[in-house]
Structure formats: C-alpha cells, structure tokens
Amino acid sequence: MKNIGFKNNVKQAGLYLGLLSLLIVPSSCDQSFLDTDPQGKQAGTVFWQNEGDATKAVNAMYANLRGWNNTAFAAIALESVGSDDAEKGSTPSDATFFNDYDNFSVGSGDGQLGGFWSGQYQNINYANQVLDNIPAISMDETLKARYLAEAKFIRAYSYFRLVRAFGDVPLRLKLPKDATEYNIPRTPKAEVYAAIEKDLTEAAAVLPLSYGSSDIGRATKGAALSLHAKVSMYQQKWQQVFDLTTQVISSGQYSLFPNYEALFRVANENSTESIFEIQNELLPNNKDVSNSQYSQVQGVRGVTGGGWGFNTPTTALANAYEAGDPRRDATIIFRGETTPSGDAIPAVGDNPMYNQKSYVPFALYTTGFNEGSQQNVRVLRYAEVLLMNAEAANELGNSAQALISLELVRARARGTSKTILPKVTPTDKAALRTAIWNERHVELAMEFDRYFDVIRQGRGEAVFGSKGWKAGKNEVWPIPQNEIDLSAGVLVQNPGY
The missing domain is CATH 1.25.40.390 (Serine Threonine Protein Phosphatase 5, Tetratricopeptide repeat)
Incomplete structure (x- = not known):
C-alpha cells in the first residue's frame, strides 16, 4: 500500500535540520565544513523546540535511509557483488572499481568504502540527534517514547550493517559534546552487537504492532523483533533467534x-x-x-x-x-x-x-x-x-x-x-x-x-575462494583509509589490508 503522505514528509523534514543534518564522522577532527550555512534550512540553534520539530527530525532520519550511500553503489559494492549471486554489470569500462570487490582485491582507498561508512554514520547521527534532543521537548509523552524507539531501531539497523561489513567499528551512542569526543577508536564487535541488541530490545518494548495509513513504513514492534533475530543469528544465539521469530510469527x-x-x-x-x-x-x-x-x-x-x-x-x-x-x-x-x-x-x-x-515497469517512468x-x-x-x-x-x-x-x-x-x-x-x-x-x-x-x-x-572459502576470497582477511572489508588518516591513526586497519 503506497502512502504518499509519510514518504513526502520524510523528505521534507530534511529541509529543516540545517546544520544538525551534517554528518558527524566518528574519527574526524576537521569540522571546517560546519562553517557553511545551507540556504533555506532552519538553523539548528532554533530547532528542537516543540513536537513539530521532533516530527521533522524523525522523518528526516527515515529520509536519509534512501540516500545514495545507503542504497546505491556503496551498498552494491559492500553487500552484493562480492557474493556468487551478483557481478558488476553495465559495460566493461564503466565503474570498474566494482571488479575489485568481486575479486577481493579492493584497497582501503576505494571511495565506496567511505561512502558506505559515511552513509551508516549519517543514519546514526540522525538517530543520536533524536535520542539526545527529543527527551527535553514538551510534547505528547506517548509519541515521544515512540519516536525514541524508532530512532533506536534505525541506529541498530545501521550499526548492524557496519559491524557485519567491517567488524569492530567506533560505537557512538551520544552526540559529541566537544572536539575531544570526535576522534574515538574502534569498539570490539561484541560490544557493538550488545549495543545493537539493547537498542532493539528497548525499541520492541515501545513500538506498536502496526500503524494507521498515515504512518505506514515506520518501524514497528515486528521490525525490531525481526532485526533482533537476525542480529542474534549472526552471533549463533539460536535460542534467542527462535524465541524472537516465534514472537513475530505468533503476533x-x-x-x-x-x-x-x-x-x-x-x-x-x-x-x-x-x-x-x-x-x-x-x-x-x-x-x-x-x-x-x-x-x-x-x-x-x-x-x-x-x-x-x-x-x-x-x-x-x-x-x-x-x-x-x-x-x-x-x-x-x-x-x-x-x-x-x-x-x-x-x-x-x-x-x-x-x-x-529492483525492477519497475518501464511504463511508470x-x-x-x-x-x-x-x-x-x-x-x-x-x-x-x-x-x-x-x-x-x-x-x-x-x-x-x-x-x-x-x-x-x-x-x-x-x-x-x-x-x-x-x-x-x-x-x-x-x-x-x-x-x-x-x-x-x-x-x-x-x-x-x-x-x-x-x-x-563459515563457508566463505568454499563458496568464494575461486573468486579470490581468503580466510582471515575477507570476512570483513577494509576500514576506509580516509577515516584512518582523519583519526591520525586512532583507527587501525583490518588485518591483511
């Protein structure tokens, strides 16, 4: 069922976030880009005042999910063409960097790594803004709790994509208060998984089973339980996977x-x-x-x-x-x-x-x-x-x-x-x-x-070995070199890269 209202609103909300919509890169110390004042956007200093601001912020968080780095080249590179199911496509000379993911020769300087990394941390930044700022707003308390739960779901979803792509990643659960908090090291993946599970447990406790027609597309209790099951599956927590999926089935x-x-x-x-x-x-x-x-x-x-x-x-x-x-x-x-x-x-x-x-009939063009x-x-x-x-x-x-x-x-x-x-x-x-x-x-x-x-x-070498996949290295992709450089070495590279 299509719902133009919610889809339209999630994009329009992005116009109101102003400076707060800019990416906070976990490892970066150079924040000179903050000096730019985007025209036509509501300044961050006058935001977070009322329920309307909260709604715009949450909608903008959803809108960012459909951006280029979340659903296009970066996602294809890191989440698809390395498999045996997909290859680069297009013409041989177009976007040849995809071949480096297909044959596992990609280096840490490839731009799709940075694009994927940035896309996920943008989502996390939007979610953290919601979680840090909405609690102080005077508004309907039930709606407030739901918005916070939605943000926890989106944050968990993005951290899941990060941890399965890179392993250990910087875990940021709050907005940085000053320059000393921008440059943080990678967090062991077990701790990242624990944070993801905590977010999803708390989200599932609040989110509704379903929405009315004006809110179709937002995260539900079933979404939080299902993602939690998937996260648990990657950790081989089989009883938890069974219990969570049974809840979804029984709902x-x-x-x-x-x-x-x-x-x-x-x-x-x-x-x-x-x-x-x-x-x-x-x-x-x-x-x-x-x-x-x-x-x-x-x-x-x-x-x-x-x-x-x-x-x-x-x-x-x-x-x-x-x-x-x-x-x-x-x-x-x-x-x-x-x-x-x-x-x-x-x-x-x-x-x-x-x-x-992903096909859309040509007549709809x-x-x-x-x-x-x-x-x-x-x-x-x-x-x-x-x-x-x-x-x-x-x-x-x-x-x-x-x-x-x-x-x-x-x-x-x-x-x-x-x-x-x-x-x-x-x-x-x-x-x-x-x-x-x-x-x-x-x-x-x-x-x-x-x-x-x-x-x-545990079948990487058996299934992908003929393509160049090597155990002990290709379980994860390289950390973007630009992030390592910006961190002045605080971030360390994955083994083998």
Missing part, C-alpha cells in the same frame, strides 16, 4: 504474499509480508522527494525507463534454483524475455541478466526523474523470519518445527508452478541445515544478504 501481523513476483512490484509495497521497507516515492511535482536511485542503478540497460545495468545476477545464481521454481524468473530478468508487466527485453545488450526485484525512483527497498520480509525460525529450530534439535517453517516458504514458492517443488523431508541436522541454507539462497537472492550469509555460515 498475527504478517503473512506470505501469495504471488512472489508481484510482491516486489510498486503496487504491492508495504504488503502483508513486509516487515520493514525503505520508503521511496515519485511525485511528479516534487523532484526532491523523488530522489531514490536504488532501482535506477540496477535497471535494464539500454531501454527507456530502464536504468544503468549494475549489480547483475550471475549464471551461478540462475543455476541454483530447482527445476520449476518460479522464483528464478521472478528474481532474474533474462535477455529476450517479456516480463510479467509486459516489458519486452531486447535480446541483445550489454548484460544477459538483470535484477528483477516519468521523463526527467530517476528511473524507478518509486521502488521501495525491502529490508525485512516475513519469509526471512520463517527461514530464521527454521534454522534456529534445526540448530536446537527441533527438526519438526524447522520443517514446518521451511515448508511454508516453499509452499508459497510452489504456488501454481506446473512442476511441483518437493517437500523437504530430512530430519538429520546437517542435511536439514543445508536445505535451509539453500532455501535462504534462492528466496532472498539479490536482496543484499547472500554475501554475509555465506560468511556467517
């Missing part, structure tokens, strides 16, 4: 959307399967709101309404599906096909395949706007909750429950397919684990999880 708030392919179309955003999505919109009279490039950078290259053609599926991914699995054609746009939306894809072009999950700017980014889906529940149940020795949750996902995928996907039946823990991992692979393909899934499973 009755979610169900699998019947049509897997249609699930990812614009008309079905924020569906019954959606747990959290980054909200994007195309408003013909407002280009500032219509700024997402998530779909544009991955769209079919060389056609009007398509895109740039980056982050393309691999042959290995195409071959990973069982015969008759409709998720294959719902995930991959092949050259020469006609999409379910009626777009004829030219048989000849730069790339043989494109990401169908508006001249002068980014292609596909109305496409939301699916961050957490109910299908993943079921698969986390299955994996945790299996690790705890409860194969019966694992098979129940796994079958729900396969049954939806099976749908009306002429070739029926068989039920998974083995109860042996190792065999069932493999089956669940395979299901995650095809169910969540091209959703920016495969790379980190393989690493957390």
Whole structure:
C-alpha cells in the first residue's frame, strides 16, 4: 500500500535540520565544513523546540535511509557483488572499481568504502540527534517514547550493517559534546552487537504492532523483533533467534504474499509480508522527494525507463534454483524475455541478466526523474523470519518445527508452478541445515544478504575462494583509509589490508 503522505514528509523534514543534518564522522577532527550555512534550512540553534520539530527530525532520519550511500553503489559494492549471486554489470569500462570487490582485491582507498561508512554514520547521527534532543521537548509523552524507539531501531539497523561489513567499528551512542569526543577508536564487535541488541530490545518494548495509513513504513514492534533475530543469528544465539521469530510469527501481523513476483512490484509495497521497507516515492511535482536511485542503478540497460545495468545476477545464481521454481524468473530478468508487466527485453545488450526485484515497469517512468525512483527497498520480509525460525529450530534439535517453517516458504514458492517443488523431508541436522541454507539462497537472492550469509555460515572459502576470497582477511572489508588518516591513526586497519 503506497502512502504518499509519510514518504513526502520524510523528505521534507530534511529541509529543516540545517546544520544538525551534517554528518558527524566518528574519527574526524576537521569540522571546517560546519562553517557553511545551507540556504533555506532552519538553523539548528532554533530547532528542537516543540513536537513539530521532533516530527521533522524523525522523518528526516527515515529520509536519509534512501540516500545514495545507503542504497546505491556503496551498498552494491559492500553487500552484493562480492557474493556468487551478483557481478558488476553495465559495460566493461564503466565503474570498474566494482571488479575489485568481486575479486577481493579492493584497497582501503576505494571511495565506496567511505561512502558506505559515511552513509551508516549519517543514519546514526540522525538517530543520536533524536535520542539526545527529543527527551527535553514538551510534547505528547506517548509519541515521544515512540519516536525514541524508532530512532533506536534505525541506529541498530545501521550499526548492524557496519559491524557485519567491517567488524569492530567506533560505537557512538551520544552526540559529541566537544572536539575531544570526535576522534574515538574502534569498539570490539561484541560490544557493538550488545549495543545493537539493547537498542532493539528497548525499541520492541515501545513500538506498536502496526500503524494507521498515515504512518505506514515506520518501524514497528515486528521490525525490531525481526532485526533482533537476525542480529542474534549472526552471533549463533539460536535460542534467542527462535524465541524472537516465534514472537513475530505468533503476533498475527504478517503473512506470505501469495504471488512472489508481484510482491516486489510498486503496487504491492508495504504488503502483508513486509516487515520493514525503505520508503521511496515519485511525485511528479516534487523532484526532491523523488530522489531514490536504488532501482535506477540496477535497471535494464539500454531501454527507456530502464536504468544503468549494475549489480547483475550471475549464471551461478540462475543455476541454483530447482527445476520449476518460479522464483528464478521472478528474481532474474533474462535477455529476450517479456516480463510479467509486459516489458519486452531486447535480446541483445550489454548484460544477459538483470535484477528483477529492483525492477519497475518501464511504463511508470516519468521523463526527467530517476528511473524507478518509486521502488521501495525491502529490508525485512516475513519469509526471512520463517527461514530464521527454521534454522534456529534445526540448530536446537527441533527438526519438526524447522520443517514446518521451511515448508511454508516453499509452499508459497510452489504456488501454481506446473512442476511441483518437493517437500523437504530430512530430519538429520546437517542435511536439514543445508536445505535451509539453500532455501535462504534462492528466496532472498539479490536482496543484499547472500554475501554475509555465506560468511556467517563459515563457508566463505568454499563458496568464494575461486573468486579470490581468503580466510582471515575477507570476512570483513577494509576500514576506509580516509577515516584512518582523519583519526591520525586512532583507527587501525583490518588485518591483511
């Protein structure tokens, strides 16, 4: 269900944050950029006065999630092309830096590292501003508590993306009070994970199960519980994963959307399967709101309404599906096909395949706007909750429950397919684990999880070794060299880089 009101407001709020909207880089000492006074923005010194200011600040926090460094090149580089599911795409000479992530030769000076780092710390900075400033505002106390919980969710989400990409990262839970607090060292990842879990526990205790139509897209209790389960899964806290996913399943708030392919179309955003999505919109009279490039950078290259053609599926991914699995054609746009939306894809072009999950039908293109700017980014889906529940149940020795949750996902995928996907039946823990991992692979393909899934499973060398991946080094990416330089050595590089 589309909700233009919330989507519009989350962007408009960014115009009011003024100086407070600028990034506070955790390691940087040089704050000369603060001297610039952005025109048309409300000065930070007169902000944080009332409930309206609080609302604008929270909405601006959400708006930042859809920015370039959160959803475009940096995210593709660090969260997708290193996997066996995706490669650079586009033309061979365009954005060749992606190849360095694909073959694990990237150095610490590459700009996408800094972009990803900055994007996450911008989100954290927005959240910290909310958490530090809203408590003193005289406003509705229930709304205040909810806003603080939403900020904790966003902060936890960004720290999760950071810790799985870099390992130890600077942990900043308060705005710096003076220049001495800007330059802080990396915090051990165990402490970062503990902070993430604390934020999510506190957020889940306050956030509502659902919202009215004017607030669809905000973080819910289910979003906090689901992200907490995912964070716990990366730490192999299997009982916690099982308990948290069981809470989400038992809440009755979610169900699998019947049509897997249609699930990812614009008309079905924020569906019954959606747990959290980054909200994007195309408003013909407002280009500032219509700024997402998530779909544009991955769209079919060389056609009007398509895109740039980056982050393309691999042959290995195409071959990973069982015969008759409709998720294959719902995930991959092949050259020469006609999409379910009626777009004829030219048989000849730069790339043989494109990401169908980020695809927006060409007829929805508006001249002068980014292609596909109305496409939301699916961050957490109910299908993943079921698969986390299955994996945790299996690790705890409860194969019966694992098979129940796994079958729900396969049954939806099976749908009306002429070739029926068989039920998974083995109860042996190792065999069932493999089956669940395979299901995650095809169910969540091209959703920016495969790379980190393989690493957390301890299979990095087995799956990515032929691409150049090395144990003891490539579990994490290098810390951006610019951040190390700005810190005067307070930040130290990851081993091997």
